[in-house]
Amino acid sequence: MRFLFLGDVVGRPGRIAVQDRLPGLRRAWALDCVVINGENAAGGFGITEAICDEFLAAGADAVTLGNHSWDQREALVFIERQDRLVRPANYPKGTPGRGAAVIEAGNGARVLVVNVMGRIFMDALDDPFAAIERELSACPLGEVADAVIVDFHAEATSEKQAAGHFFDGRASLVVGTHTHVPTSDTRILPGGTAYQSDAGMCGDYDSILGMQKEEPIRRFLQKTPGARLEPATGQGTLSGVAVEIDDATGLAKAVWPVRLGPHLSESVPPWAQG
Numbered sequence: 001m002r003f004l005f006l007g008d009v010v011g012r013p014g015r016i017a018v019q020d021r022l023p024g025l026r027r028a029w030a031l032d033c034v035v036i037n038g039e040n041a042a043g044g045f046g047i048t049e050a051i052c053d054e055f056l057a058a059g060a061d062a063v064t065l066g067n068h069s070w071d072q073r074e075a076l077v078f079i080e081r082q083d084r085l086v087r088p089a090n091y092p093k094g095t096p097g098r099g100a101a102v103i104e105a106g107n108g109a110r111v112l113v114v115n116v117m118g119r120i121f122m123d124a125l126d127d128p129f130a131a132i133e134r135e136l137s138a139c140p141l142g143e144v145a146d147a148v149i150v151d152f153h154a155e156a157t158s159e160k161q162a163a164g165h166f167f168d169g170r171a172s173l174v175v176g177t178h179t180h181v182p183t184s185d186t187r188i189l190p191g192g193t194a195y196q197s198d199a200g201m202c203g204d205y206d207s208i209l210g211m212q213k214e215e216p217i218r219r220f221l222q223k224t225p226g227a228r229l230e231p232a233t234g235q236g237t238l239s240g241v242a243v244e245i246d247d248a249t250g251l252a253k254a255v256w257p258v259r260l261g262p263h264l265s266e267s268v269p270p271w272a273q274g
Helices: 011-028 049-058 128-138 157-166 214-222
Strands: 002-006 033-037 062-064 100-104 110-117 147-153 173-177 194-196 238-245 252-260
Touching: 002 011, 002 147, 002 173, 011 033, 011 049, 011 238, 033 147, 049 062, 062 110, 110 128, 128 147, 128 157, 147 157, 157 173, 173 238, 194 238, 194 252
Parallel strands: 002 033, 033 062, 110 147, 147 173, 173 194
Antiparallel strands: 002 238, 100 110, 238 252
16 A cells, blocks of 8 residues: 655645645555645644645545644534544543544555644643554554554654654554654654654745744744744645555555655655656
């Protein structure tokens, strides 16, 4: 199975990059499953139903979220009827929506998608490790799920790495999101789980984390309140992770970073080069 995960979509540049490129990539790369983190898609803060529908129409099989899940208040309502929109599983009991979803891949495989949020330097939600354990125990790889994808939305690379190693052999991919900067530690862990500390963002990299540069710089220099952060407006880059998953075991056979667009060096899986 060929799988693509795309990191945080930031504002209009990220949305346009996804809409313009993903349908073609899905065909050309013969992708069986695509998951996108969309928590910054609406002007950099949250997601709307219309944007979620656009991602699904472009070829995404599921959309994950994070600490900006509820910045667009409508998400509290439409997440209940959109079973392919997945918010962090470690929100308290009673939070709208779901923290995991089993989706059907293009090849008919059952893919468990789990989203959690870290606690270091972030809002102190429930234990993300316990949340992942709960979802993997209910839908174990190789028994109920043919593949398992974990989006660990967190600030600290140490917390993400701990999750990768702790669940090694029980997930097809553990990938970090949130920091908007792609890391260079793409690899397969000893137990067969593909891993990358952060997938990066889909957005304009001529920016500061996808936002126009002037206001963040001013805040660092002056340390005073100022204007609202606004997404950068240049051409967007797709950033994420591609994984080839063994159909027999659900574990990773190969993994590659994906970067397509200006400002970053291009990186694509070998199947895109032949």
